[in-house]
Amino acid sequence: MARRIKRTTPKQDGYRMPAEYEPQERIFMIWPERPDNWRDGAKPVQEAYTNVAKAISRFTPVTMLVNNSQYANARARLPRDIQVLEMSSNDAWCRDCGPTFLVNDKGERRACDWSFNAWGGLVDGLYFPWDADDAIAGKICELENIDSYRLDDFVLEGGSIHVDGEGTVLTTEMCLLSEGRNSHLAKADIEEKLKEYLGCEKVLWLKDGIDPDETNGHIDDVACFVRPGEVACIYTDNKSDPFYKAAQDNYKALLEMTDARGRKLKVHKVCTPSKPVLLEGAETIDRVAGTIPRKNGEICIASYLNYLVTNNGVIVPQYGDENDELALKQMRRIYPDKEIVGVKTKEIVFGGGNIHCITQQLPSIILKK
């Protein structure tokens, strides 16, 4: 039985969001198909999602959620050990519309079912309607028989937060204070919501992300916790890099921060691609009435930071760039005990996200002493 909880908060009930590096039971993904977002009828990106799912499934079981119209196609393209379930969606970003799972110390799980409005609703959202995506979190909780907190009055995407599992949230002002999300709330109110619903004590605010126009600067392209007291952050000395300023500012800001337990953060550098990844095949993307057509040569938001940690594996984006190998090397240094797996994800970046954006982890049930 999956109940909907409205009167209490996770913090009141003793729940917290675990860090991504805590044990995971399963990864959820959503199959891409929109011909107005993905080039060539979404066929190249379906191959990329398949490769990401295969890489993850070496470490953690994967469930792919698919619209009915694409069910047979997805089932045929994916290996049999990846579970394919029907679930309607508007697009394919399970990090952002999926549930944020929570755990307590008794081995129980719950979830936050935030309002989802396609990264800005009618202000600057990316598509309309978004009702199927907004229903995804509730449906996943129903599937897993997990009680959830539904926040009808608070918009949040999973890609806009990272936690250390020990009381600290990392996020960006660019996204969480954006006009299209919770503009009725002051920064202090938003901070309070994060603490109450993620079971945390301290919010670390970075200023800007690297994609003002798409996710309004999600943290998951910029920085993340790699273990308690340590973060990774994109970094470049190349002033002509489109992400130079955000990378420099955030790296420096993180060096000055302390977490909820009072630890000064250790900051690991993660390189950016040596050259910008530019959109290709824009002419094959379906037009949408009332929007400006996309153009070949647009700069895509290609960050090596948008990776997934999943049990003993780290799944890292690769772009066919000369820094691909450096990124993997840096990851091996950051995660010496995990296997680092690179997957080519240019096609996913063309659609506006990457490995972290398209995955959502269900934490394992762990009994803490």
Place this chain on the structure above:
Amino acid sequence: MARRIKRTTPKQDGYRMPAEYEPQERIFMIWPERPDNWRDGAKPVQEAYTNVAKAISRFTPVTMLVNNSQYANARARLPRDIQVLEMSSNDAWCRDCGPTFLVNDKGERRACDWSFNAWGGLVDGLYFPWDADDAIAGKICELENIDSYRLDDFVLEGGSIHVDGEGTVLTTEMCLLSEGRNSHLAKADIEEKLKEYLGCEKVLWLKDGIDPDETNGHIDDVACFVRPGEVACIYTDNKSDPFYKAAQDNYKALLEMTDARGRKLKVHKVCTPSKPVLLEGAETIDRVAGTIPRKNGEICIASYLNYLVTNNGVIVPQYGDENDELALKQMRRIYPDKEIVGVKTKEIVFGGGNIHCITQQLPSIILKK
């Protein structure tokens, strides 16, 4: 991982279909919604399905499968302890399009995924298309991570067979030899398929069911096993009862039969309604191009035999007929150790089926010595 098995048969692999009276883990149902099959926009029948689901869930957990367009409505109408999952369907008959689950003696489960063609395909099927219904069995197996035998070349509905779990299948010639199903096969070939795929040794053939026009005479309106060596059969002495001939013929035929283990069958009588149940509200049923509109006063296929045995409960149709109480009394005598629960199902009968037709059991994992 749910594999698709094509090269072997359940019998070869040591699997058999368990009887309905063996332990069950879960009951699957499909939410009704078609306004061209159910009166009043399907609202009355949705209430009837809800009541059936509630009655079952006292004994066995229930999962309701729902088209996306009705998901929120179904979730709101059903109690929270009934799981609601999205799964596309053409109509709402999980007995007939769902998987036929199998067990072996090692505590493993598989399933038959028969071809489904809406009770007769282009010959005399009841709606078009039926592709979503035909995909249901595979999707349920995927959901449950159960390997399945897909029969691309053999049409069968779960409502056309009953088994005793000890080697015997009970079915009707009217249905299994109908032109719209497997007319490329001789009776002996069909018998062989049943034995191979249900893990049985003997097929007991009754001649006619009571609904030649809808399911072509499914067994589940006429007779079923109540325990090894014993069957229930509809029975009436009333010559003006529309089911008189079929009831008499089948009752007498069953008295002469022996099962796979050589036991002469004990036959329990189950009454028919004292008066025919007649269609109401036909004027609110949407018209379908190329078909004859339904008419108020048409005789509906109302049988008390179309009940569900589910663990310690037996869920029995009730029609507001003066024989309702007699049917419950007969059931109490047949199943002295189970709780008999009547549910009003006239609205379901208006659409062409009943409690057994709308349910499908997932057997429990049982280790046999």
